[in-house]
Amino acid sequence: MTASKASEVLSRGTIRGKDGALVINTTVEELVNVARELKELGYTHVVSITAIDYPQENKIVLVVHASLYEASDDRPKVVEIRTELNRESPVAPTLTGVWPSAEFQEREAYDHFGIVFDGHPDLRRVLLLEEDFKGVYPLRKDFVVPEEGIEYKEGWGELRG
Amino acid sequence: MNQVTASSQNRYAVKSVGARLSLVEKAVWHARALALGFKRLVFPIRHTHRYPYVRAIPSARNYRGMIVLLDEKCNGCSLCARVCPAAALKMITVEQGEKRPVINYERCVFCGYCVDICPTEALYHTNVHDLVFMNRDSMIFMLDRFTKEPEEPEHVKKVRVVLDEERGLRYVPVGSDSE
Amino acid sequence: MTIPAQAITTRRIAKDVLELHVGPQHPGSGHMRFVIRLDGDIMVEVDPDIGFVHRTMEKLAENREWLKAQPLFERMAILDAANVTIGYFLALEKLLDIEPPPRAKYIRTILCEISRIASHLYGFGILGIFLGHSTAYMWFFGDREVFIELAERLTGQRLTYSFFLPGGVRRDIPTGFKDDFEKAARYIEKRLKEYEAIFMNNPVIRVRVEGVGVLTKDMAVRLGVVGPNARASGVKHDIRVEEPYDAYPELDFEVPVYKEGDALARFLQRVDEIRESLKIIRQALKAMPNGPIIHERYLRMYTKVMKEVLETQGRAKIPAAMINLRPPAGEAYARAEAARGEYFYYLVSNGGTKPYRARVVSPSFRNVLLFKYLMPGYRLADFPAIYGSLDYFPPEADR
Amino acid sequence: MGVIATLIDLLMWPPVFYLVIFPGFIFTFVLLIILIWAERKVAGRIQMRYGPLEISPRLAGALQLVADLLRYLTQEIIIPRRADRFPYFIAPIAAFVLGMLPIVAIPFSPHYYPIPMNDSILIAAALTTIPPLLTILAGWASNNKFSVIGGARESYLTAAYEAVILISIASIVLAYSTLDFTKAVMLQEQITWGILLNPIAALAMLVGIMMATSRFPFEIVEAEPEVVMGPYTEYSGIMYGLCMGISYVRMFVYNLIFTLLFLGGWHPAGLISTGSFVVDSILVPGAIVATKAIVLSLVMVFARSVYGRYRIDQALAAGWGFWFVIALLSLVVSIGVKAIIGWRA
Secondary structure, eight states: OHHHHHHHHHHHEEEETTTEEEEEEEEEEHHHHHHHHHHHHHEEEEEEEEEETTTTTTTTOOOEEESSOOSSSOOSSSEEEEEEEEESSSOOOOOOOOOOHHHHHHHHHHHHHHEEEEEEETTTOOSTTTOOOOOOOSSSSSSSSOOSSSBBBBBBBTTOO | OOOHHHHHHHHHEEOOOOOOHHHHHHHHHHHHHHHHHHHHSSSSSOOOOOOEEEEEEEEOOOOOOEEETTTTOOOOOHHHHHHHHTSSSEEEGGGGOOOEEEEEEEEEEEEOOOHHTTTTOOOEEEEOOOOOOOOSSSGOOOHHHHSSSSOOOOOOEEEEEETTTEEEEEEEEETTOOO | OOOOOOOOOOOOTTTEEEEEOOSSTTTTTTEEEEEEEETTTTEEEEEEOHHHHHOOOHHHHTTSSSGGHHHHHHTTSSGGGHHHHHHHHHHHHHTOOOOHHHHHHHHHHHHHHHHHHHHHHHHHHHHHTTOHHHEEEEHHHHHHHHHHHHHHHHSSSOOOOOOOEEEEBOOOOOOTTHHHHHHHHHHHHHHHHHHHIIIIIIIHHHHHHHTSOOOOOHHHHHHHHOTHHHHTTTTTOHHHSSSSSGGGGSSOOOOOEEEEESSSHHHHHHHHHHHHHHHHHHHHHHOOOOOOOHHHHHTTOOOOHHHHHHHHHBBBOOGGTTTTTTOOSSEEHHHEEEEEEEEEEEEOOOOOSOOOOOEEEHHHHHHHHHHHHHHHHSSSTTTHHHHHHHTOHHHHHHO | OOHHHHHHHHHHHHHHHHTSSSSSSHHHHHHHHHHHHHHHHHHHTTTTTTOSSSOOGGGGGTTHHHHHHHHHHHHHOOTTTTTTTTHHHHHHHHHHHHGGGGGGGOBBBBBBBOOOOOOOHHHHHEEEEEEHHHEEEEEEHHTOOHHHHHHHHHHHHHHHHHHHHHHHHHHHHHTTOOSSSHHHHHHHHHHHOHHHHOHHHHHHHHHHHHHHHTTTOOOEEEEEEEEGGGGGOOOOOOHHHHHHHHHHHHHHHHHHHHHHHOOTTTTGGGOOOOOOOOIIIIIIHHHHHHHHHHHHHHHHHGGGTTTTOOOOOOOOOOIIIIHHHHHHHHOOOOOOOHHHHTTTT
């Protein structure tokens, strides 16, 4: 690994002022390469793989946070990789080949957002049951959780089981 | 790349669990374990009390128990219902369009947000936190019950928890000298 | 949308392998299920099936105002409520661009460390009962009560503290708290010696945990393990040091790291952390500055009644504006070191009164990989020993 | 009238009276209830709590076990559909009864025994080896994976502890040169207690008993976090209660044997003489033997409060690799003892 290459990957991103994370915007094709280069730089594991749903813009943003143990210099401790996916059929390459720690995180993103990770060794739902949530991905914005108002109604609330 | 920043690296102390126990050490630790067990048989520490017959009264100054409404202070601003994270407080309309909160203890999580947000201090916590209800509907406290302190069961010995250096916790009867 | 029907998979089992379903109704499983494949007495494959106590907290948080997420997230790991929610408030404060006053920071640290001790004692108790040691179980749980009592005196609630506010805390330190803590600390220091005789150096327990479930440093790094489990494998990683928050940068403490990575090392690492936590609280109580316990931005909104309550009862009222917090649009992450490891919060605000997205990654969810990769090769009887030593808490993983 | 008289006669017939009333079924049962209550109280005291107290608080919760028994009796017995019914039912009942059976060969005083026999030690030792087979049978008949694993564990352990126990018995028998309990106790009255004659055999047998009766740290067969309840996983109601009782019955019986072989049996009883046959020859020696066995059992259940449980391979290694050797060593000790006291016996 050379210093120039290191700076190349890191310079692609911008430091976010609020929390000091390095934000790298990338594409589906580039995702694995970016991940691989980050791993070579010492970002040994993923902290979180999740997504944010933007139904108006018809996109789902895959957000990967990678981090390092035993930080030895003043590099950003957390790197955030953002990838825009097509909301109709979100498919992303798996990162389990780069970071084995991504296994359950990707399963969870599949579970909650329906993002299919291409090449994942064991892509099953992890937290929800397929029988109850067939084709439904609860963390997308079109899944609405009903909430009660603050006015008293006879028998308390419409959601009282 | 491997420059170690002294301040953070010094925070870690690397240790080892040590070697496996030898036969003699094993015998010694067997004896010590048995001796300690016997010691605690003779001089027990007890952290339980006979709960329904003996009740520990919380010592916390701001204990978050069941909530009581002071009707005359309330101005019906509905902040308590809006801040309630569990939708346990809801507003009911009384005469002249005035609003008052009512509470459903089936849902209440005793976070105390409502008491802390009330701008007129019309809500306060009692020390009671463990009443028994016979059905779910009786857990809804309308104004008649919400404005009174909950009745405590009779024939209950009340104790207070005292932290103790030797025994961890001690229970002393409420009103005794050592309290 | 084309999604392969991969949810229900059938797998062939090798001829000489016994498939054992441990859980969710099994005395040794917790709220989860393990599909264990046994070759004789040796586990060859372990498939952790989690989600039995999943509540989709990330979705529920999107439907609530920022402040209301606290009682919700607390319920991930109710035994460690302070450390669980502190990360959320750190992230929220980054979004709001405020920082709590020094006294509030110290109070937060004190509560977090009390919570850490209580949580570790809970974990020891589970390890004790998994190894069949009922006395250790009762002792650890009984002594945990002392720290629950301390936390109750500080926060007013035994477990679900809901203690933090954006830019502050809800209660000031009560009078006599220092004495109470000193008593509790001396008591637990004595008891730690007794634990040594009855549990950790008890030859029966030692042979059960020594050299069992060895997690090498390399494997720990590869699997992204966090918390005491990583530190017991020689990974020098603690958020309190790496990204210090609250009063930690001003306090002197050390983080124990063990080289071995077996169940015993994981246990002893936590025992040492209890000692360090006592040290931290002692220092914090001594060095705690005077001053407000809530950020002045909110203190300015206080009415006369509210100020009086704060002064006489040490209870910080919540200004009405706090329900309608509108952090500027943007994202922020925050990490906090809980008893089981690193909590990661990633909050996205669109300038509204509710989070647009609240991402939580709990340490147990990250450590769940260990079941899959650490267990195979050990005996069935080692399953509870490894499980107990990982201090895994299913509701925390499921969120 | 005649029927009742016949029944009473039958009950008072010495072998039946011995087996059913004292020191057989009823007596053992009462002792067991006291023993389990004492175990729970001791454990509660050490473990920072009260132990059973809700039922009969004035008797310190002593009736809790009776309440538990009533609860078991009124509970539904659920039989798994796939269980093999006959062995499933017969296994725990037979194990309970056969666990008590060695009492036929155990005398409680020189004059009080059910069947006079010259080889009572041999018979008692042989009968103690039957219940483990039924435990294995229970595990197999339940048709449950956890039960099968538990049964397999029992089968491994049986081989380990039976060897230790039987060799220990053999070595002390070698020292006494008799297979009769009565003679063995009389010999101990003359010389000294067996535990002093051959302490190694006594220690090995004690550990063997703890392994045989699932005492901690050898509570491996029913290890809860691993195999739920081992061979007894599928039992419910009173069947489960029986299963729980088996190990206690066996422990008590083993401890009676141990008392007679190593703790001098009814030893100081000869010092008391009131002139009454019932008091001198039955009640006092019987009480002494029972007390010794109960105290020994309490020491064994005390281990629950101090230890966790071993892994199966560690227990087997301890059984074969250490205690088996120790038991063999005790044979040598017995030969030595025999050489010294041989002329007196």
